Structure formats: C-alpha cells, structure tokens
Amino acid sequence: MATAKTKKKPVKKASKKVSKLKASPSSRIANNKSKIAPYKPKKNEKYMSVAMKKHFIAVLLLWKEHLKEEMKKTFDHLKTKGETYADPVDRASQEEEFAFELRTRDRERKLTHKIAISIEKIKQDDYGWCDSCGDEIGIKRLEARPTATHCIHCKTLDEIKEKQLSG
Numbered sequence: 001m002a003t004a005k006t007k008k009k010p011v012k013k014a015s016k017k018v019s020k021l022k023a024s025p026s027s028r029i030a031n032n033k034s035k036i037a038p039y040k041p042k043k044n045e046k047y048m049s050v051a052m053k054k055h056f057i058a059v060l061l062l063w064k065e066h067l068k069e070e071m072k073k074t075f076d077h078l079k080t081k082g083e084t085y086a087d088p089v090d091r092a093s094q095e096e097e098f099a100f101e102l103r104t105r106d107r108e109r110k111l112t113h114k115i116a117i118s119i120e121k122i123k124q125d126d127y128g129w130c131d132s133c134g135d136e137i138g139i140k141r142l143e144a145r146p147t148a149t150h151c152i153h154c155k156t157l158d159e160i161k162e163k164q165l166s167g
Contacts, residue, residue: 036062038143047136048128057122059146064115067108074105114147130154 039055078098085091121127128137132154141148150158 039139041139048125052139053122053127056127056142056146057119060115060119060122063146064112067112067115070108071105074101077101111147118147132158 036055036059039052041049041052045051078101081094081098083094085094118127128142129135130137130151131149133151135151135153137148137151141152148155
C-alpha cells in the first residue's frame with residue numbers, strides 16, 4: 001500500500017494578547033489635547049518638593065477642567081435631546097440614558113470636590129501623606145490617583161475591613 005507524503009506546513013505561533021493598562025489621569029486628561037508626562041523625581045529629590053507640587057497641581061487643574069467640559073457637554077446634551085416621545089418604550093429608553101448620564105456626572109461632581117480638596121492640601125503642604133498613618137503615599141500611586149488620601153498599605157487594610165464587614 002502506497003502512502004502519499006504530505007509536506008507539513010510550519011505552525012504559526014499564537015499572537016500574544018496585549019492588555020491595555022488604564023492610563024493615569026496625568027496621561028489621559030483632556031482628550032489628548034495636552035499631556036502631562038508622569039513625574040520622574042530627580043536623584044536625591046525630597047518627597048513633595050516644590051517641583052512635585054507644581055506637577056500635581058497642573059495634573060489636578062487639567063483634570064478638573066476636563067471634568068467641567070464633560071459636565072457642560074452633558075448639560076447641553078440634556079437640553080438639546082429633551083424630545084418628548086409618544087412611544088412609551090422610546091421615552092423609557094431616553095429616561096434611562098439621561099439617568100445614566102446624570103449618575104456619571106454626579107460621580108464626576110464628587111471627583112471635582114476631591115480635586116479641590118487635593119489642591120488645598122498641596123497649598124497647606126499636607127498633600128502626598130497618608131491620612132491614616134502619616135507615611136508617604138508615593139509618587140506612582142499619586143500618578144495613578146492624584147486624589148488619593150491613603151498609602152497603598154492603609155487603603156488595602158480599609159478595603160479588607162470593608163469586605164469583612166459587608167459579608
């Protein structure tokens with residue numbers, strides 16, 4: 001019995017899936033109009049030096065401005081899209097859309113308040129220090145969340161306690 005020889009084709013390796021990391025507020029603010037590079041401390045630079053404070057004030061102000069623009073867009077959208085639909089399903093869909101937008105903007109309003117508090121803390125030389133233990137929050141954590149008020153250790157402990165209490 002004769003068997004036909006077939007050439008084996010090389011197998012392609014599966015391509016790696018690259019997961020996108022969430023960009024820090026300083027790198028994603030204002031729809032890429034103006035990016036602020038993450039702060040890179042100089043060798044032997046004191047924590048929360050004048051340069052660091054200026055950097056975080058710029059990040060916070062730009063973030064606050066971006067949020068204000070988004071709130072204005074929502075307000076304009078709600079004004080212009082305020083059509084009355086005869087169909088109850090269309091009306092319900094529109095109301096749900098508006099409710100979702102308003103919840104999002106409420107979260108952003110609260111965030112704007114946290115930004116204002118953070119700016120005030122910078123002015124009082126209290127920014128960048130953990131409210132619980134008094135240690136440094138850390139540059140990387142502040143880049144990721146400029147309104148952070150706890151170091152990663154204290155925040156983790158708070159989350160564990162909250163999880164245990166809730167169930």
